[in-house]
Amino acid sequence: MKVFKGTVRVKRGFCQMTKGGVIMDVINGEQAGIAEDAGAVAVMALERVPADIRAAGGVARMADPIKVQEVMDAVTIPVMAKVRIGHFVEAQILEALGVDTLDESEVLTPADEEHHIDKWKFKVPFVCGARDLGEALRRIGEGASMIRTKGEAGTGNVVEAVRHMRLIIGTIRKLQNMLEEELMSTSKELGAPYELVVETAKLGRLPVVNFAAGGIATPADAAMMMQLGADGVFVGSGIFKSSNPSIRAEAIVDAVAHFDDPKVLAEVSKNLGEPMRGIDIRTLAKEELLQTRGR
């Protein structure tokens, strides 16, 4: 029998299996084990969490493959890793390592300010960040199998993720009320491929899985993103920059599974210790924002 690897269905299908789940940033095997024990559906292997990347400055690149391998060896759940926007060779390297999904991420310093990676060329699925529907559909047009909001990574402040999720889902709602002939001019305004605009209008949702990311720090944050229409949640610095990572991680997993049950949310929100300190995004200078990277 003929076997087909890396098909659209196999790549998007993997991302569909993470729905209703939490994907956690980890920097070593020990943290990965804590995430797995808490019920994470996958981990994102990094050298530093976004809050530390923000603090360190300089050029942030793909993690050392030995660190990614350490995480892969430590857990049985899927392992994702980040590559710089446009850096297709970092992507080739991590695909060769056997990573389960690549995140072409604005958290790292972009390697190309004009072009993103041609993701159709890869057998491994990609997740990409987006602030609005046009950006989401451009990434899907380039072959992304999963979208996440950009939010503002490493701030512990959910405000930007909320803005981006409301904008993406609100624009889809508008598309659904449009006449066929209005979709062409809308696709021009959005800067998005026409066929994907039509498909999104028909489905009433993105054609791929749509997660929330960038600033989620509490079970309440995670459940709010789910109620706003996210399929699942990425938590970056929010877990391992808090005072009690394993308890907070499990509480966020429970909050995503029971996102519309306030009684469960009240239970899991008790006694979590200190959340990460967080940053008021209005105090950040324009050039300190990560979300404006990529186009």
Add this chain to the structure above:
Amino acid sequence: MKIGVIGLQGDIAEHISAVHKAMREENISGEVVWIRKAEQINGLDRIILPGGESTTIGKLIVKAGIDVALREVAQKGTPIMGTCAGLVLLANEGDDHVVKTGQVLLGLMDIKIKRNAFGRQPESFETDLDISELGSRPFRGVFIRAPAIEKAGKNVQILAKFEDKIVAARQKNLLVTSFHPELTDDTRFHSYFLRLH
């Protein structure tokens, strides 16, 4: 007919729409419900354990008390279908991955499973399978970090194999697949499950 999809994590919506489509084709009327609480289990005619991350779903069903409720109705004969992670959860024996993670198994089916039997995501694949119970037309199997059945007891009927690994099986009221029928437009597997008696 009332069908419940265990809905704490995984591709729940995909199963719900596959069941709706199969019901239309089989001319069966009824409803499909998203299950998040143990008290919703009683009164269901059919139950689906979807695909997803088996370690995550295992922890969540135990915390919700759904594991106990599932064992009860399964022993009374309620048909249950498990795909991928659902197959892992229904098994009574697992591999070293299951042991290492303290994976919860419902222990309902006399099978030993191996998680990620075909490798990590870059090795995930789709292929045509011969499943005689579904007729002569091949069934497209979508395998995503898929588990396989390493050993099956004598009460277990083998429905499909791929490269000598068992990838679909039935034990009385329990039906499992390594692959994801809910990711295809072919509803024959869901129809087979709805007709199971």
